[in-house]
Amino acid sequence: xxxxxxxxxxxxxxxxxxxxxxxxxxxxxxxxxxxxxxxxxxxxxxxxxxxxxxxxxxxxxxxxxxxxxxxxxxxxxxxxxxxxxxxxxxxxxxxxxxxxxxxxxxxxxxxxxxxxxxxxxxxxxxxxxxxxxxxxxxxxxxxxxxxxxxxxxxxxxxxxxxxxxxxxxxxxxxxxxxxxxxxxxxxxxxxxxxxxxxxxxxxxxxxxxxxxxxxxxxxxxxxxxxxxxxxxxxxxxxxxxxxxxxxxxxxxxxxxxxxxxxxxxxxxxxxxxxxxxxxxxxxxxxxxxxxxxxxxxxxxxxxxxxxxxxxxxxxxxxxxxxx
Numbered sequence: 309x310x311x312x313x314x315x316x317x318x319x320x321x322x323x324x325x326x327x328x329x330x331x332x333x334x335x336x337x338x339x340x341x342x343x344x345x346x347x348x349x350x351x352x353x354x355x356x357x358x359x360x361x362x363x364x365x366x367x368x369x370x371x372x373x374x375x376x377x378x379x380x381x382x383x384x385x386x387x388x389x390x391x392x393x394x395x396x397x398x399x400x401x402x403x404x405x406x407x408x409x410x411x412x413x414x415x416x417x418x419x420x421x422x423x424x425x426x427x428x429x430x431x432x433x434x435x436x437x438x439x440x441x442x443x444x445x446x447x448x449x450x451x452x453x454x455x456x457x458x459x460x461x462x463x464x465x466x467x468x469x470x471x472x473x474x475x476x477x478x479x480x481x482x483x484x485x486x487x488x489x490x491x492x493x494x495x496x497x498x499x500x501x502x503x504x505x506x507x508x509x510x511x512x513x514x515x516x517x518x519x520x521x522x523x524x525x526x527x528x529x530x531x532x533x534x535x536x537x538x539x540x541x542x543x544x545x546x547x548x549x550x551x552x553x554x555x556x557x558x559x560x561x562x563x564x565x566x567x568x569x570x571x572x573x574x575x576x577x578x579x580x581x582x583x584x585x586x587x588x589x590x591x592x593x594x595x596x597x598x599x600x601x602x603x604x605x606x607x608x609x610x611x612x613x614x615x616x617x618x619x620x621x622x623x624x625x626x627x628x629x630x631x
Contacts, residue, residue, distance in 0.1 A: 316329070337355070339382060426499065461491075468480065552586045
């Protein structure tokens with residue numbers, strides 16, 4: 309806990325900083341969300357530590373204008389720092405990705421329906437075995453490797469429901485907006501309510517309300533694209549990265565990072581599981597399986613007894629000879 313007149317380092321959302329020194333005017337804690345000024349312009353920041361080595365003259369140290377009574381977990385602050393080091397981005401750039409929808413003046417409480425199992429989906433023995441192998445006690449990274457139509461979604465839905473029932477927040481990551489629309493139908497069929505969806509085409513008001521719903525803990529589950537990773541998660545207990553091989557998880561604007569890899573880092577720091585699902589796993593993920601960093605669950609049968617399409621090899625050389 310920090311007290312009035314303590315000097316703290318505040319991270320603000322711009323691309324050149326790793327934190328600036330401010331003087332507290334009220335009690336605050338590590339991770340506290342605050343409002344400060346730089347060049348007479350207000351910024352929304354987060355306290356990332358105490359400044360014990362300040363060399364600025366007292367008259368040059370500005371006060372924290374406001375504390376907002378909300379904070380980020382310590383593991384999130386560590387994730388911001390490690391992501392910045394990994395991607396060679398300033399910490400302020402990472403915080404900019406996280407904080408852009410924040411608006412405490414306009415925030416309102418979320419009124420979303422709870423999710424529950426409709427019990428209309430019955431897992432096959434193969435699916436149930438895979439579902440039982442996904443444990444929620446501590447960090448693990450699991451490749452859910454299944455042929456197209458094998459029912460990978462229903463397998464990780466089982467883990468999603470268990471994490472949700474444990475009062476944890478859950479993130480289901482999709483590579484593209486179009487896939488979230490298709491996915492929402494399966495979600496509603498299984499859980500009886502549509503998911504909260506996060507993507508870049510939301511209105512500013514929608515983004516603001518979801519951001520604050522996650523911060524307050526009112527929203528427990530999000531289906532979203534890579535930017536959903538930067539929501540202010542309070543009690544994240546499971547991440548699922550669907551189609552983990554998809555290159556859409558790579559970001560090359562406003563910083564270079566791979567959302568799948570940053571999600572694994574977040575799960576490691578938060579000590580909770582992550583599931584990477586794909587019918588065609590990436591080489592990176594397969595390598596991590598081979599060296600023992602990740603475990604692997606395989607689904608080799610199509611759900612409901614459906615058969616694989618017939619594949620016939622045609623010798624084009626013979627066709628040319630006959631012509």
